Amino acid sequence: MRTSYREQLVALAASIAEICGLATIAMETATRALLRADLVLAERVISEHEQIIAACVAVEESAFVLLVRHQPVAGDLRTVVTSIQNVFDIERMGVLAKHVARVTVRRHPEVAVPGEVAGDFAEMGRVAVKLGRATQQALLMRDVETATSIDDEDDAMDALHAHLFVMVMDREWRHGVPSAIDVTMLGRFYERFADHAVEICRRVNFQVLGEPYPGDVTPA
Amino acid sequence: MRTSYREQLVALAASIAEICGLATIAMETATRALLRADLVLAERVISEHEQIIAACVAVEESAFVLLVRHQPVAGDLRTVVTSIQNVFDIERMGVLAKHVARVTVRRHPEVAVPGEVAGDFAEMGRVAVKLGRATQQALLMRDVETATSIDDEDDAMDALHAHLFVMVMDREWRHGVPSAIDVTMLGRFYERFADHAVEICRRVNFQVLGEPYPGDVTPA
Known part of the structure; x- marks a missing residue:
């Protein structure tokens, strides 16, 4: 029974990582479609x-089932509860990829x-x-080094x-209001996608290191 | 000890409702400032x-402590875990109110x-x-009627x-690109604020009625 419980914990982490992969592929595809x-x-x-939404719902439910059946304690308990929070962020990442795709559809064939x-x-x-x-x-790996190194990428995203x-607000902008709005919204979708990824990584750090993670929990 | 545990559950719900109130006041004040x-x-x-962020962190932590100390089961377990999810939404509501305030500051004295x-x-x-x-x-009340009735308000927000x-995309828009961008972003901040409120109410329904709440979990 213990083994089965451990296996379920590992399977939960694997499933969440997999959905994160799906949301990432969605953003990759959406960007290609956009350009x-x-x-x-x-x-x-x-x-x-x-499919991403269905996977999120299924994983969230399996996390609840794990909580109810096995009553994990201490570190395991925190792992399962933060898993549920992570699913929420991944779900949003998927939604943001879909938003990018929708702008492409709306403007097509331009x-x-x-x-x-x-x-x-x-x-x-x-x-x-x-x-x-x-x-x-x-x-997947509870890999804090990766989790920490993503701050640089997040800074790059903020700079972009x-x-x-600046480009859109410039007087030289020659593409009109609708285009400026698309560009602004798209920019925000990418930035928020990054914010959710960073949020998840902070939680991984928190779990692994037990670092108190308050203060800048929320992207500004 | 049981009483104390019950009291803690009630206190947790009260704290979360209170922070939701703070985020709401922030949005009310931000709107007045904006106009x-x-x-x-x-x-x-x-x-x-x-203060809202600090309150969110404190409540999230107390929910974890409650989980670890009292190992709630079944319905209580779900209540505490969904509380943690609700805090996440409330935190975002506060951030969105701050975003509205920031636009006001950026454009002042206009x-x-x-x-x-x-x-x-x-x-x-x-x-x-x-x-x-x-x-x-x-x-606060685990009041499903309220939770259900908010769908109308959410529809009103979507219509607005x-x-x-439509106004901003119109050829008649005479206020230029920067203003169009402000209006677009502000519109999104209000819409997302509403989405988070609706998400919380769906969870309340889910908790109280045990309704399966998948499918349209995520606002489109």
């Missing part, structure tokens, strides 16, 4: 989103992002995927987001 | 935000929202506060948000 105005890819992200900011979005997509993969790894804001 | 370009009020929301959409924001603020109060009540989007 190419690829309607088929964008619609695939939207239709596959249901490319939603003007050429002069396409490079920023390619980079934001790259950073988002890197953060998503590092988070997946951190969840700030740069976008 | 009047009131720098002092806006800065008060920003400086008081730390009013961040043009006159023709000021009415929409007044209404969004009103709906947000109503949702926040209903959520506070639902948390959609209307704003």
Whole structure:
């Protein structure tokens, strides 16, 4: 019975890491669709989103079942409860990827992002995927080193987001209001995606090191 | 000891409802500041935000302590774990109120929202506060009726948000890109505030009725 309980804990961590991987792939695909105005890819992200949600619900439920059946204590208890919190963040990551895909669909056949900011979005997509993969790894391996190193990527994302804001607010912006709004919202979707990844990694640190994790819990 | 445990459960619910009230007041004050370009009020929301975060951290910690010390089972276990999820949403509600206040500060002494959409924001603020109060009540009383009735308010918020989007995307929009971006972001902050309130109310329903709450867990 003990073995089975341990196995369930390991399986729970593996499942959560796997869903984090799905959300990351969704963002990767959504970014490719965005930059190419690829309607088929964008619609695939939207239709596959249901699977991410279903996986989140299933994992959350299995975490509850584990809590109720095995009444874990101390560290294990914290692990299971923070797992449930992590699922919540991953669910949001999936939603944000879907939001990116939706903008692509709305603007099709035009490319939603003007050429002069396409490079920023390619980079934001790259950073988002890197953060998503590092988070997946951190969840699976309880790997604090990965979890800590993602701060640099998060800073890169913030810098990209700030740069976008400058571009769009500039008097030289020639693409009109609708485009400025798309770019602003898209920028925020990528930034929030990164915030959720960072939040999960902070929890991994907290779990592994027992570090008190208050104060800057919430991305500003 | 049992009594003390029961008391702690009740106190936990009361604390969470109280923080939800603080986040709601923050949004109410931020809206007033926004509509009047009131720098002092806006800065008060920003400086008081730390207290909301500190309260969230303290309540989350006390929920963990309760779990570890008393090992609640079945319904109580679910109550405590969903409490931790609720705190997460309330924390975000507080952050969103702060975001509104920040836009006010950034645009001061100008009013961040043009006159023709000021009415929409007044209404969004009103709906947000109503949702926040209903959520506070639902948390405190485990009041499913309140929790269910908020769907109407959430629909009202979505309609307001959609209307704003139409206004800003219109060719007749005469306030330029920076203002369009402010209005778009502000609209999203109110809409997300409402989403978090609705999410909490769904959990209250789930807890009280034991309704399976999957599928549309996540606001689209």
